[in-house]
Amino acid sequence: MxxxxxxxxxxxxxxxxxxxxxxxxxxxxxxxxxxxxxxRAATRRKHDCYYDHGANYIKESDQRTESLIRDLGTDGVVDIEKPVWVFDESGEITEGDDGDSHKWTWTEGITQLAxxxxxxxxxxxxxxxxxxxxxxxxxxxxxxxxxxxxxxxxxxxxxxxxxxxxxxxxxxxxxxxxxxxxxxxxxxxxxVSYRTIRTFVLHYPFREEYSWYGLVNVDKAHEVGWVSREECKDGHVPDGESLLIAQMSPEWSAERYDDPLAEAGDDAAALVAELLDDDRYADPDWVDDQGWRYALPNxxxxxxxxxxxxxxxxxxxxxxxxxxxxxxxxxxxxxxxxxxxxxxxx
Ligand SMILES: Cc1cc2nc3c(=O)[nH]c(=O)nc-3n(C[C@H](O)[C@H](O)[C@H](O)COP(=O)(O)OP(=O)(O)OC[C@H]3O[C@@H](n4cnc5c(N)ncnc54)[C@H](O)[C@@H]3O)c2cc1C
Incomplete structure (x- = not known):
C-alpha cells in the first residue's frame, strides 16, 4: 500500500x-x-548579485554530504576557498583554524540544495x-x-x-x-530556545582583497557576530563590487530586531567599518536585511x-x-x- x-x-x-x-x-x-x-538556508537575488543571507555555506568534515552534493550535479557547485578567520571583543582579527573542511554553496545560491x-x-x-x-x-x-x-x-x-x-x-x-x-x-x-540574528547585506561599488572569506567573533562579546564576503563565492557578485553579509550578535539582534532598516543598517555598517578599519564600509550604496527570530537552537x-x-x-x-x-x-x-x-x- x-x-x-x-x-x-x-x-x-x-x-x-x-x-x-x-x-x-x-x-x-x-x-x-x-x-x-x-x-533558513536562504538566497536572494538583487542588483545582479546572489547572496545567501541565512546559512552562509554547508560544511561537513565527513564524506556523505560531499558525495550527496556531487550526486546532485557538479554544475554550479562552489567550494569557498578562502578561510574563516576570527576576531575578539576588541575587534582584533587573527588567523583562524579553518582546517581542510569544505564550505559549499552554489553559484545560484544555497537554496540550490533544496x-x-x-x-x-x-x-x-x-x-x-x-x-x-x-x-x-x-x-x-x-x-x-x-x-x-x-x-x-x-x-x-x-x-x-x-x-x-x-x-x-x-x-x-x-x-x-x-x-x-x-x-x-x-x-x-x-x-528548546533559539538565538535571534539580524542579518545585514551591505553592498559597495569597490572591492578590496583580503586573505579571508569570513570573520567570526569567537568570544561572543562583539556586537558583530559574523562578517563574510559574498564575492568569494563564484557568480555571486559582479567584478569590482563587494557585498558583505554582517550577522549581528544575538543580544544586538534581539534589541534592534524591529528598528527601521535605514537606522539599524547605518549602525551595523559603522560597526563593520570599525572592525575592518576602513571608513568606506560605513557607507554602503545599498543595503538589505533579514531578521531571523529563530536563527540557531541553543x-x-x-x-x-x-x-x-x-x-x-x-x-x-x-x-x-x-x-x-x-x-x-x-x-x-x-x-x-x-x-x-x-x-x-x-
Ligand atoms: C543567520 C544564519 C546563519 C547560519 N549560518 C549557517 C552556516 O553558515 N552553516 C550551516 O550549516 N548552518 C547555518 N545556519 C543554520 C541553518 O540554516 C539551519 O540549522 C538549517 O537550515 C535548519 O534547517 P531546518 O530544516 O531544521 O529548519 P528550517 O530551515 O527553518 O526549515 C523549516 C521550514 O518550515 C517552514 N515553516 C515554519 N513554520 C511553518 C508552518 N506553521 N507551516 C508551514 N511551514 C512552516 C519554514 O518556512 C521553513 O521553510 C544559519 C542560520 C541562520 C539563521
Whole structure:
C-alpha cells in the first residue's frame, strides 16, 4: 500500500526527508509557509548579485554530504576557498583554524540544495501555506493538517514536523490528541530556545582583497557576530563590487530586531567599518536585511519525548532535534526520520 506522508516545512530537514523517500512506495506532500524552499538556508537575488543571507555555506568534515552534493550535479557547485578567520571583543582579527573542511554553496545560491533534492523526487510542495494545527483520526490512524485559511491537507499515514521548535510547539499547542504523549512532546519541544540574528547585506561599488572569506567573533562579546564576503563565492557578485553579509550578535539582534532598516543598517555598517578599519564600509550604496527570530537552537530536544509519538505516525526533525544549527545536521536528521517512517531504521 502506498504510504501517504505529510511533511511540514521545506527546509533542509523536510526536503532531506522527501529525498530519502524518493524510491519508497510513498506519496509525499510538503506544506511550506514561504514562497521559496530551503528555509533558513536562504538566497536572494538583487542588483545582479546572489547572496545567501541565512546559512552562509554547508560544511561537513565527513564524506556523505560531499558525495550527496556531487550526486546532485557538479554544475554550479562552489567550494569557498578562502578561510574563516576570527576576531575578539576588541575587534582584533587573527588567523583562524579553518582546517581542510569544505564550505559549499552554489553559484545560484544555497537554496540550490533544496531545489536539486526536490527535483529528484515526486514530492508535491504546497507553498505559501501555513499550518496552524494537526488533527489525528484515531479510528483510521491518519493525520491531517489544518492551515491558517482553514483548509485541510491530508489524510496522511505518517506526519513529519520540521519547523523550528518554537513554531512546532505552536502547532502542537493548537492540536488535540492523546493527552499524555502530546503533552510530553509539546513540553519537550517548548523547552528548546533559539538565538535571534539580524542579518545585514551591505553592498559597495569597490572591492578590496583580503586573505579571508569570513570573520567570526569567537568570544561572543562583539556586537558583530559574523562578517563574510559574498564575492568569494563564484557568480555571486559582479567584478569590482563587494557585498558583505554582517550577522549581528544575538543580544544586538534581539534589541534592534524591529528598528527601521535605514537606522539599524547605518549602525551595523559603522560597526563593520570599525572592525575592518576602513571608513568606506560605513557607507554602503545599498543595503538589505533579514531578521531571523529563530536563527540557531541553543540546545537539543529531549529525544525520548519526541520519539514517543512515532508509533502513532507523528515524527519530528530539524536542527533542534540534533541540537546544533547546521544545514547538514538538519538534512541528515530529516533523512533519518524518513528512514524510520518507512521502517528501514530504528
Ligand atoms: C543567520 C544564519 C546563519 C547560519 N549560518 C549557517 C552556516 O553558515 N552553516 C550551516 O550549516 N548552518 C547555518 N545556519 C543554520 C541553518 O540554516 C539551519 O540549522 C538549517 O537550515 C535548519 O534547517 P531546518 O530544516 O531544521 O529548519 P528550517 O530551515 O527553518 O526549515 C523549516 C521550514 O518550515 C517552514 N515553516 C515554519 N513554520 C511553518 C508552518 N506553521 N507551516 C508551514 N511551514 C512552516 C519554514 O518556512 C521553513 O521553510 C544559519 C542560520 C541562520 C539563521
Amino acid at each position: 502506498t504510504l501517504r506522508v505529510g511533511i511540514v516545512g521545506a527546509g533542509a530537514a523536510g526536503v532531506g526527508a522527501a529525498y530519502a523517500l524518493r524510491n519508497a512506495d510513498a506519496e509525499v506532500t510538503i506544506v511550506e509557509k514561504s514562497r521559496g524552499v530551503c528555509g 531545489k536539486r533534492l526536490l527535483a529528484r523526487t515526486d514530492a508535491e510542495v504546497r507553498r505559501e501555506t501555513r499550518v496552524e494545527s494537526i488533527v489525528c483520526d484515531d479510528s483510521e490512524a491518519t493525520w491531517s493538517l489544518i492551515d491558517t485559511e482553514g483548509e485541510t491537507h491530508g489524510p496522511f499515514d505518517r506526519l513529519l514536523l520540521t519547523p523550528p521548535a518554537p513554531q512546532t510547539a505552536e502547532i502542537l499547542r493548537a492540536t488535540e490528541w492523546d493527552g499524555e504523549r502530546l503533552g510530553d512532546a509539546t513540553a519537550a519541544v517548548s523547552d 540546545d537539543g530536544v529531549d529525544t525520548d519525548a519526541v520519539r514517543a509519538t512515532e508509533d502513532a505516525g507523528l515524527f519530528f526533525a530539524g536542527d533542534w532535534v540534533v541540537g546544533e544549527g547546521r544545514v547538514h545536521h538538519a538534512l541528515w536528521n530529516g533523512h533519518e526520520a524518513a528512514e524510520r517512517i518507512v521502517g528501514r531504521a530504528e
